[in-house]
Amino acid sequence: MTAPLRFTDKGEHLRRCPIKIRLIQDILEPWKIKNPLRFKALLMPCLHGEELFTLFRKGVPKCNICAIERDRVIWALIRRMRGIDVGLEPLEAHLAIDRIEAYHPNGFDLIYLDFYSQLLDYDRLMLQKIFAFRMLRPGSKLLLNYGKNRTTPEAKEMNEMLSRGSGLGPIPTEVDVRSAIEITGHRKPKYIKPHPYTSFIDGKARRYMTLEAQF
Numbered sequence: 517m518t519a520p521l522r523f524t525d526k527g528e529h530l531r532r533c534p535i536k537i538r539l540i541q542d543i544l545e546p547w548k549i550k551n552p553l554r555f556k557a558l559l560m561p562c563l564h565g566e567e568l569f570t571l572f573r574k575g576v577p578k579c580n581i582c583a584i585e586r587d588r589v590i591w592a593l594i595r596r597m598r599g600i601d602v603g604l605e606p607l608e609a610h611l612a613i614d615r616i617e618a619y620h621p622n623g624f625d626l627i628y629l630d631f632y633s634q635l636l637d638y639d640r641l642m643l644q645k646i647f648a649f650r651m652l653r654p655g656s657k658l659l660l661n662y663g664k665n666r667t668t669p670e671a672k673e674m675n676e677m678l679s680r681g682s683g684l685g686p687i688p689t690e691v692d693v694r695s696a697i698e699i700t701g702h703r704k705p706k707y708i709k710p711h712p713y714t715s716f717i718d719g720k721a722r723r724y725m726t727l728e729a730q731f
Contacts, residue, residue, distance in 0.1 A: 529564040535713050536661070539726055540566040543659065543711070544574075549625075552576045557626040558616060558651070560584050560609065563593055567628050567659075568600075582620065584612045584629075610642040617649045625653050631662040640692050647702035658705075658729040660689055663722060689727050705729040 530537070544567060549555050552575035561568040561583055571581060583602040585591040591606035603612060609629065627646065631639065645651075652658060690708055697704060711726040 526564050529562075532717050533566075533715065535715050536724065536726075537566045539711055539713060541570060543657075543726075543728060544570045544626075547657070549574050549576065553580075555626075556580045556582075556620065556622075556624045556653075557628070558582045558584070558620075558624045559626075559628050560630040561594075561598075561628075562630075563590055563597065565630070567626075568598065571626075582616055582624075584609045584616075608638075610638040610645075613642050613645050613649075617645070617651060620651075623649075623651045623653045623656070625656045626659070627652060627656070628659040629661070631660070634662055635660075635689060635692055640696065643692060643696040644699055647696050647700040650702070652702075652731050654731065656731045658693070658727075658731065660693070660727040660729075661724065662689065663724055689725065693727065693729060703731065705731050 555571075555574075555576045557567075557571055557576065557580065559565060559567055559581060562585070568581065568583075572578075578599045579601070581600040583594055583598075583600050584607065585594055585602055586606050586608050588606045591602055594600065594602045603615060607615070629642075635643075646658075690710065693705075693708060696702075707730050709728045709730075711728060713724055713726070715722050715724060
């Protein structure tokens with residue numbers, strides 16, 4: 517079994533994700549990292565995630581970067597080609613969080629979770645774990661990226677229910693973040709900023725959102 521070409525071929529990644537790549541650069545490049553050798557990041561970079569290469573350019577060592585990956589082929593490629601900690605086996609994100617917290621109790625300066633669909637119930641539970649475990653250091657960033665077109669009927673119904681009266685539109689990921697903070701008693705972020713964008717892939721418009729929270 518092989519992973520889809522869009523996840524493994526760099527040229528295909530660049531063709532499909534130019535707006536997303538520029539957005540990640542716009543968010544991370546201006547960020548002044550005072551001590552790259554102590555900076556720690558938790559990512560879902562797949563094989564060619566721009567966030568990974570931006571941190572490399574800023575001098576963050578590979579040993580300070582953890583990755584979450586569920587696909588066994590991509591997991592093996594990340595281990596071989598990128599040299600970052602991607603765990604002992606491929607895991608779904610909501611399962612990987614427990615292992616990562618146990619091995620990295622001092623938390624992270626950047627957590628970037630990249631989903632392909634709207635958040636599901638176990639994704640919301642994972643958010644609560646991140647805040648409950650205090651995995652975000654003071655001065656850290658949390659980035660959530662997700663596809664607004666992709667969802668299940670159950671997730672669509674739940675998201676529409678959560679968004680009623682929120683004023684945040686039909687995809688209430690900001691509601692999810694604020695709710696997880698409130699449930700866990702975590703300190704509030706300095707700001708939460710949505711970055712909506714549209715990618716045109718194979719002639720189809722696909723809507724995405726990157727949510728940036730600064731702590």
